[in-house]
Amino acid sequence: MQIGSITIDPPVLLAPMAGVSNRAFRAIARSQGATLCTTEMVNANALLHHSAKSYWLMELDPGETPVGIQIAGSDPDVMAAAAREAEAHGADLIDINMGCPVPKVVKNGDGSALLTDEDRAVAVVEAVVQAVTIPVTVKMRAGWDHDSITAPALAEQFERVGVKAVAVHARTRSDQYVRPANWDFIRQVKERVSIPVIGNGDVHTPADALRMMELTGCDAVMIGRASFGDPWIFRRISYYWQTGEELPPPTADERAQMALWHLERMVAIKGEAVAVREMRKQLAWYLKGTPGSAQYRQRCYALNTEAEARALVEEWREHAQDQELAWN
Ligand SMILES: Cc1cc2nc3c(=O)[nH]c(=O)nc-3n(C[C@H](O)[C@H](O)[C@H](O)COP(=O)(O)O)c2cc1C
Numbered sequence: 001m002q003i004g005s006i007t008i009d010p011p012v013l014l015a016p017m018a019g020v021s022n023r024a025f026r027a028i029a030r031s032q033g034a035t036l037c038t039t040e041m042v043n044a045n046a047l048l049h050h051s052a053k054s055y056w057l058m059e060l061d062p063g064e065t066p067v068g069i070q071i072a073g074s075d076p077d078v079m080a081a082a083a084r085e086a087e088a089h090g091a092d093l094i095d096i097n098m099g100c101p102v103p104k105v106v107k108n109g110d111g112s113a114l115l116t117d118e119d120r121a122v123a124v125v126e127a128v129v130q131a132v133t134i135p136v137t138v139k140m141r142a143g144w145d146h147d148s149i150t151a152p153a154l155a156e157q158f159e160r161v162g163v164k165a166v167a168v169h170a171r172t173r174s175d176q177y178v179r180p181a182n183w184d185f186i187r188q189v190k191e192r193v194s195i196p197v198i199g200n201g202d203v204h205t206p207a208d209a210l211r212m213m214e215l216t217g218c219d220a221v222m223i224g225r226a227s228f229g230d231p232w233i234f235r236r237i238s239y240y241w242q243t244g245e246e247l248p249p250p251t252a253d254e255r256a257q258m259a260l261w262h263l264e265r266m267v268a269i270k271g272e273a274v275a276v277r278e279m280r281k282q283l284a285w286y287l288k289g290t291p292g293s294a295q296y297r298q299r300c301y302a303l304n305t306e307a308e309a310r311a312l313v314e315e316w317r318e319h320a321q322d323q324e325l326a327w328n
Pocket residue numbers: 015016017018019020040041070097098099100139169200201202203222223224225226
């Protein structure tokens with residue numbers, strides 16, 4: 001897949017996820033075959049008010065490429081300025097958020113609220129495209145609710161004003177995360193544009209990824225939650241596309257090593273206290289695949305220090321050592 005001058009091959013992408021797709025996890029995903037990663041959402045207003053958090057969210061690893069910085073907002077001038085800032089910060093592309101369903105975001109007209117206001121959505125996109133020299137993409141839900149599936153018409157407008165690819169999360173805002181994704185929304189967008197369409201939503205396995213591409217004609221798949229505790233998913237998908245077969249699951253050693261690497265990188269970027277708190281859930285996702293794993297996962301939620309976390313992972317490694325682990 002080609003996004004402007006950026007080649008994405010094989011087209012298996014990590015989804016932008018607040019609280020997850022930070023530098024630590026992007027490095028892991030990239031090492032396991034994610035060919036494009038995007039930062040957590042950066043609020044354009046906060047960025048222009050020089051909020052330290054916004055700059056922190058935009059931090060990239062040295063040599064991290066290709067990487068998108070995702071910005072959210074609904075004022076064309078503010079979004080244009082934020083996009084310039086993100087470009088100066090080293091982004092290879094700017095991704096505009098038109099999917100976030102969170103009330104405090106949509107009440108400002110941002111995120112998925114833009115799906116209800118075509119003029120504003122197009123003005124935002126056009127302003128961002130004009131403001132930067134790098135490619136601009138839009139990540140959108142299908143519409144606000146099932147009575148207003150606006151993504152296909154919007155995507156056509158976005159292509160007209162210079163967007164280089166659209167990612168479609170195949171749910172409406174009203175679906176939140178509860179209703180299953182309806183991949184037909186991706187097909188409907190694909191029918192309307194000639195820029196690449198990235199399919200997203202409920203891809204859990206390599207077979208799902210292939211099925212999504214076959215059913216919708218999308219040019220790439222974007223993986224969110226399936227990467228939790230399974231960053232191998234990117235490589236698994238590429239391998240399955242090439243061979244029609246599943247890679248063998250990681251051994252207990254490989255799982256434990258990945259968990260520890262993730263922990264170490266999180267501690268390096270966030271400091272021990274925050275990193276361990278945020279890693280509780282992540283570690284629990286890594287420590288799975290054996291009949292006796294549940295008790296280790298439960299103990300993850302009581303972790304407070306890096307030493308405790310390391311000791312627990314090592315204990316699980318011993319427990320799982322000689323067992324054959326399953327993927328899910
Ligand atoms: C914890 C979490 C945080 C998310 N944060 C963002 C975000 O910052 N920007 C965005 O465009 N989508 C965000 N999303 C949506 C995902 O990018 C993706 O569209 C959604 O999870 C569906 O894909 P999946 O079924 O592969 O998880 C988030 C999802 C999750 C689970």
